[in-house]
Amino acid sequence: MDALGLAATLSQSYVRGISKRRVFPGDMELVSLEAFREPWPDGPSPAAETIRLLDAAGSPATVATTGSRYFGFVTGGALPAALAADWMVSAWDQPAAMPILSPAVAAIESAAARWVLEALNLPASAAVSFPTGASYGNLIALAAARRAVLLRQNYDVDELGLRGAPPFRVIISDEAHSTLIKGLGVLGIGRQAVEIVPTDDQGRMRLEALPPLDNSTIVCVQAGNVNSGSFDPIADIAAKTKAAGAWLHVDGAFGLWARAAPHLAHLAAGIELADSWVTDGHKWLNTPYDCGIVICRDPQALHGAMSITAAYMPEGEIVPAKDRLVEFSRRARGVTVWAAMRVLGRQGLSDLIETCCKHAQTLRAGLLRMGWTIHNDVILNQVVASYESGERTELIRTAVNAEGICWFGPTRWRGQDAIRMSVSSWATAEGDIEAALDAISAAMISTAQST
Numbered sequence: 001m002d003a004l005g006l007a008a009t010l011s012q013s014y015v016r017g018i019s020k021r022r023v024f025p026g027d028m029e030l031v032s033l034e035a036f037r038e039p040w041p042d043g044p045s046p047a048a049e050t051i052r053l054l055d056a057a058g059s060p061a062t063v064a065t066t067g068s069r070y071f072g073f074v075t076g077g078a079l080p081a082a083l084a085a086d087w088m089v090s091a092w093d094q095p096a097a098m099p100i101l102s103p104a105v106a107a108i109e110s111a112a113a114r115w116v117l118e119a120l121n122l123p124a125s126a127a128v129s130f131p132t133g134a135s136y137g138n139l140i141a142l143a144a145a146r147r148a149v150l151l152r153q154n155y156d157v158d159e160l161g162l163r164g165a166p167p168f169r170v171i172i173s174d175e176a177h178s179t180l181i182k183g184l185g186v187l188g189i190g191r192q193a194v195e196i197v198p199t200d201d202q203g204r205m206r207l208e209a210l211p212p213l214d215n216s217t218i219v220c221v222q223a224g225n226v227n228s229g230s231f232d233p234i235a236d237i238a239a240k241t242k243a244a245g246a247w248l249h250v251d252g253a254f255g256l257w258a259r260a261a262p263h264l265a266h267l268a269a270g271i272e273l274a275d276s277w278v279t280d281g282h283k284w285l286n287t288p289y290d291c292g293i294v295i296c297r298d299p300q301a302l303h304g305a306m307s308i309t310a311a312y313m314p315e316g317e318i319v320p321a322k323d324r325l326v327e328f329s330r331r332a333r334g335v336t337v338w339a340a341m342r343v344l345g346r347q348g349l350s351d352l353i354e355t356c357c358k359h360a361q362t363l364r365a366g367l368l369r370m371g372w373t374i375h376n377d378v379i380l381n382q383v384v385a386s387y388e389s390g391e392r393t394e395l396i397r398t399a400v401n402a403e404g405i406c407w408f409g410p411t412r413w414r415g416q417d418a419i420r421m422s423v424s425s426w427a428t429a430e431g432d433i434e435a436a437l438d439a440i441s442a443a444m445i446s447t448a449q450s451t
């Protein structure tokens with residue numbers, strides 16, 4: 001069999017057998033990684049043998065994030081159709097910069113953009129592009145925001161640079177995601193040169209602590225706290241940013257998708273008033289990695305910060321993708337968004353989001369029955385829980401994860417060591433939550449004598 005046929009066969013058997021794998025590899029599986037310490041071969045290696053090695057040594061040491069019982073980071077699963085579309089994307093190998101490089105990708109990503117705006121109930125005229133993830137999306141949106149607030153002071157920061165720029169302010173909460181803060185550093189705004197608003201026990205920005213705003217201010221809010229799943233009071237903040245002419249940016253890496261589910265949309269009310277938004281395909285939309293989505297109300301602000309020209313790049317009617325994000329050459333990752341949204345449809349997407357939240361409620365109820373403390377209001381797909389002490393909680397978590405049936409991540413929430421549980425995969429069913437609760441119960445018994 002040739003390498004392509006072999007890869008298809010091995011990938012299919014990986015996908016079909018995912019539920020039989022340990023969720024996190026054990027020591028035995030990790031041994032296989034020794035294979036990757038081989039020296040670089042002097043001569044060519046057979047393609048099929050290379051793919052076989054990848055599967056034999058790599059697959060066992062993967063984490064089964066696409067299975068149904070991974071509750072660690074908010075990884076999402078990969079919808080089979082989105083994964084299959086990703087295979088097509090690899091086969092096509094299109095640098096998705098502009099229509100002249102790939103009319104197909106330009107058309108498909110434009111359809112995906114339209115559907116995303118519709119699903120999230122955001123202005124149809126907004127500009128959309130597909131960076132690697134929310135980290136990059138936040139950076140891109142902040143670059144657009146920085147440009148816009150400085151242009152109001154007649155200063156073109158993208159031409160003239162930050163040295164000599166008039167002052168502008170950035171406001172974040174003390175729960176802003178670390179990747180957004182990294183973006184502030186990369187953009188030269190400075191990780192610490194921001195005004196930080198304190199948050200409440202759920203990690204929501206305290207509205208009364210929001211400083212006075214003006215039109216040279218960028219306010220960054222969060223839709224879906226990475227621990228608690230909480231939302232900043234965005235509608236109230238939006239009223240203030242609108243009144244002051246400030247720029248409002250929403251980091252909704254996973255929480256923005258609440259807007260696609262009628263029973264949850266109230267959590268994300270007012271978000272449509274913002275100026276820029278970021279979310280991920282690879283988290284709750286369940287596209288494969290990597291796939292982020294950045295949206296900007298004013299296309300000109302995004303284009304101004306991101307556009308490039310060169311004699312060999314023809315100008316067309318449509319603003320090409322290269323002028324809506326940082327990269328020129330990049331993977332046609334919007335195609336996976338299109339595939340996921342097409343197979344799900346409006347109803348399927350809503351069901352996916354609401355079912356994950358229902359599973360989070362079942363987890364919460366089961367844990368409460370077993371005497372656990374739940375630290376967050378479980379309004380979305382996140383549960384933060386602890387049992388007795390931080391030490392005991394960690395012992396239980398380690399014991400559960402060692403069994404390989406499911407996987408939970410550690411966190412520290414409001415000064416307390418806890419387990420962070422996230423339900424974000426289409427594959428998770430009621431039985432998986434029961435299996436997780438059984439695994440926790442067994443670990444509570446097996447660790448009872450250890451503290």
Ligand SMILES: Cc1ncc(COP(=O)(O)O)c(C=O)c1O
Nearest residue numbers: 133134135177179226251253280
């Ligand atoms: C709120 C928030 N913002 C940004 C990110 C970074 O997203 P990505 O890993 O897609 O870059 C995350 C990741 O969990 C997140 O939860």
